[in-house]
Amino acid sequence: MATRLYLALALHNHQPVGNFDHVFEQAYRQAYEPMVAALERHPHVRLALHYSGPLHDWLLAHHPDFFGRVRALVARGQVEIMTGAYYEPILAIIPDDDKHDQIVKQTLAVERDFGYRATGYWLAERVWEPHLVRPLAEAGVLYTIVDDTHFKAVGLNEDHLFGYYVSEEQGRVLRIFATAKHLRYTIPWAPVEEVIAWLRSQATEDGPRVAVMGDDGEKFGLWPGTYAHCWEKGWVDDFFSALAREKEWLITIPPGEYIRDFPPLGRVYLPTASYDEMTEWALPPALSAELADLKHRLAVQADDSLSDYYGVTGIPHVVVIDQQGIVRMMKVGSGEANAKAIEGLIAELLKKPAAAP
Missing domain, CATH: 3.20.110.20 (7-stranded beta/alpha barrel)
Incomplete structure (x- = not known):
């Protein structure tokens, strides 16, 4: 078959x-x-x-x-x-x-x-x-x-x-x-x-x-x-x-x-749940900050668990985040085309004022 x-x-x-x-x-x-x-x-x-x-x-x-x-x-x-x-x-x-x-x-x-x-x-x-x-x-x-x-x-x-x-x-x-x-x-x-x-x-x-x-x-x-x-x-x-x-x-x-x-x-009987990001956003501020700190401290691991979590499908994996914290671009792989696209977006974003603290 x-x-x-x-x-x-x-x-x-x-x-x-x-x-x-x-x-x-x-x-x-x-x-x-x-x-x-x-x-x-x-x-x-x-x-x-x-x-x-x-x-x-x-x-x-x-x-x-x-x-x-x-x-x-x-x-x-x-x-x-x-x-x-x-x-x-x-x-x-x-x-x-x-x-x-x-x-x-x-x-x-x-x-x-x-x-x-x-x-x-x-x-x-x-x-x-x-x-x-x-x-x-x-x-x-x-x-x-x-x-x-x-x-x-x-x-x-x-x-x-x-x-x-x-x-x-x-x-x-x-x-x-x-x-x-x-x-x-x-x-x-x-x-x-x-x-x-x-x-x-x-x-x-x-x-x-x-x-x-x-x-x-x-x-x-x-x-x-x-x-x-x-x-x-x-x-x-x-x-x-x-x-x-x-x-x-x-x-x-x-x-x-x-x-x-x-x-x-x-x-199956599923528990109360949502997608991963929503369960993080729903946390009280102090716990959300604690989780973010923990995730960054564990950002390097020997297996693929962190890559899977962040959706990393190849190296290099570049994420451009603007001044308001919004993801503006995701690029996987090297090459001139990706480099130019990333550089162009960063240059454009740098012309804009940073978000107020």
């Missing part, structure tokens, strides 16, 4: 209530529209998309033709639309009635405007609490995606996460995927061939393994430096073309289709 791996991609697109029109427009032109255009050019790439309620409303008012394009992708079975809580709340902290009504509101909007009955749920900030199974299931949700961090908290490791698990609460059932941190940190940052090589290393003859990458759609064009990287230099088209070349063993599949076609890996 030949080796095989399924790849389930889910892109979450969101702008908050009250954001400026020009920010919505910039996000549309640099990230949302280019991704749909890329999917139109690459019909073999199948994935899930999520548009939050505020973004959905803005698109409907300003780019109604966009819905027809996405609807066409849905109709040909290329794209699955995910639902969510309409206004993108941290689901665990709002009342159950509000949970239900916001999810139903978005599910109905998706069905009306995209022609798809969404059963997958995008969990805002992947903030999970065990009791969420019941309200999600009661709102018609079949599956959601959280981080691999959540699963590691109950003793599972990366090799246990190439599939989905079933969880239950008071007789209600929910299917849960883990998004692979390795893929979140290498797509779209690492060279395409490196991403494909990692995926190939995970392909086996042992059943229908699926690698999941669920992350922000804005990193494909809106995050600093990513428009040039993803679209002008062609990373996304190169990646999608590579997926076509490797289709004999690497099969893209929307998550909802995967759960319809394949059984779960088992049952």
